[in-house]
Amino acid sequence: MTNTTEGGAGGATTTLADLEQRAAARRERPAYGQDALITCDRLVRIFTADGVEVQALQGLDLLVAKGELMALVGASGSGKSTLLNILAGLDVPTAGAASVGGYDLLDMDAKSRLRYRREVVGFVWQQTARNLLPYLTAAQNVVLPMQLSGRDGFRAKRLHAARATELLTMLGVGYCHDRHPGQMSGGEQQRTAIAVALANSPSLVLADEPTGELDSATGEQVFAAFRTANEELGTTVVVVTHDHAVADAVRRTVAIRDGRTASEVLRHTEIDEHGQESVVAREYATVDRAGRLQLPRDYTAALSIENRVLLELESDHIGVWPDRPAPPEQD
Ligand SMILES: Nc1ncnc2c1ncn2[C@@H]1O[C@H](COP(=O)(O)OP(=O)(O)OP(=O)(O)O)[C@@H](O)[C@H]1O
Numbered sequence: 001m002t003n004t005t006e007g008g009a010g011g012a013t014t015t016l017a018d019l020e021q022r023a024a025a026r027r028e029r030p031a032y033g034q035d036a037l038i039t040c041d042r043l044v045r046i047f048t049a050d051g052v053e054v055q056a057l058q059g060l061d062l063l064v065a066k067g068e069l070m071a072l073v074g075a076s077g078s079g080k081s082t083l084l085n086i087l088a089g090l091d092v093p094t095a096g097a098a099s100v101g102g103y104d105l106l107d108m109d110a111k112s113r114l115r116y117r118r119e120v121v122g123f124v125w126q127q128t129a130r131n132l133l134p135y136l137t138a139a140q141n142v143v144l145p146m147q148l149s150g151r152d153g154f155r156a157k158r159l160h161a162a163r164a165t166e167l168l169t170m171l172g173v174g175y176c177h178d179r180h181p182g183q184m185s186g187g188e189q190q191r192t193a194i195a196v197a198l199a200n201s202p203s204l205v206l207a208d209e210p211t212g213e214l215d216s217a218t219g220e221q222v223f224a225a226f227r228t229a230n231e232e233l234g235t236t237v238v239v240v241t242h243d244h245a246v247a248d249a250v251r252r253t254v255a256i257r258d259g260r261t262a263s264e265v266l267r268h269t270e271i272d273e274h275g276q277e278s279v280v281a282r283e284y285a286t287v288d289r290a291g292r293l294q295l296p297r298d299y300t301a302a303l304s305i306e307n308r309v310l311l312e313l314e315s316d317h318i319g320v321w322p323d324r325p326a327p328p329e330q331d
Pocket of ligand 1: 055078
């Protein structure tokens with residue numbers, strides 16, 4: 001039997017066998033985010049302050065693969081810190097789904113939340129003073145999270161001390177081993193903070209504006225330390241930043257607008273016919289799970305697009321046209 005239906009845009013004929021094939025392909029498609037380290041699926045976070053609701057995240061979708069080094073950017077108030085706090089296990093979303101390394105961030109009891117925060121994720125804050133305890137040396141600061149995660153005894157102590165030395169050296173601040181934060185520069189403190197975040201070998205390190213308080217040369221050194229952690233240890237790194245030098249130095253920069261991922265820039269290296277290497281950046285708009293797309297504001301403004309557009313499906317692209325009033329009918 002060959003039932004046929006008229007297809008949508010092109011009016012092509014679809015057979016029953018085609019439909020069965022499509023249904024089978026859909027069944028076999030891997031689940032959303034199956035291979036990702038971070039999966040955010042229609043994530044919502046609503047805050048209520050003085051009886052007023054603020055929708056900080058409004059159905060945010062994001063996948064981050066294991067081993068990525070990526071940046072999150074966006075205007076003030078777009079929801080970046082809210083997302084980072086959720087991924088850090090410090091805040092709980094109102095709705096949607098979020099998981100990191102198999103931990104469901106909406107459904108963790110107090111014990112697993114503590115284990116998650118100690119062992120799966122490391123965090124570096126913008127304020128250097130918030131990252132380190134002032135009365136401990138750099139090495140003691142790095143040892144602390146290892147002690148807190150429960151391993152103790154003489155052998156453990158030796159291993160902790162050796163790991164602290166190794167991490168500080170790897171990040172270029174081995175010479176700060178016995179210094180207190182007050183005896184270190186802002187950049188040295190931030191690199192030590194990265195060592196602290198890496199102490200328990202987390203899969204993920206999150207950083208909120210880690211170069212925000214630093215001059216550009218020092219900021220570059222701190223970013224280089226994140227890159228070292230990513231390349232040497234394979235740690236996935238997500239950095240929220242307003243710093244163009246950081247946003248331009250990663251392979252993937254995701255922009256958040258009004259609590260949703262709006263666009264992303266992907267960069268790759270190309271080699272021309274003379275063997276010259278150059279980094280090529282392409283900007284993409286994000287299509288969410290429901291097929292929604294945010295058009296860039298300057299594009300909509302340039303064509304005076306307001307509340308609707310005409311769409312035309314072509315064989316290899318979709319045309320988006322401003323809605324123009326129909327010309328007056330001729331008598
Ligand atoms: N605890 C809270 N209570 C009430 N509203 C909040 C709370 N935290 C964040 N918000 C609101 O949620 C929205 C998103 O805030 P968020 O801090 O995530 O933005 P952001 O993109 O990190 O901004 P910035 O770049 O200025 O740090 C803002 O409107 C903010 O005022």
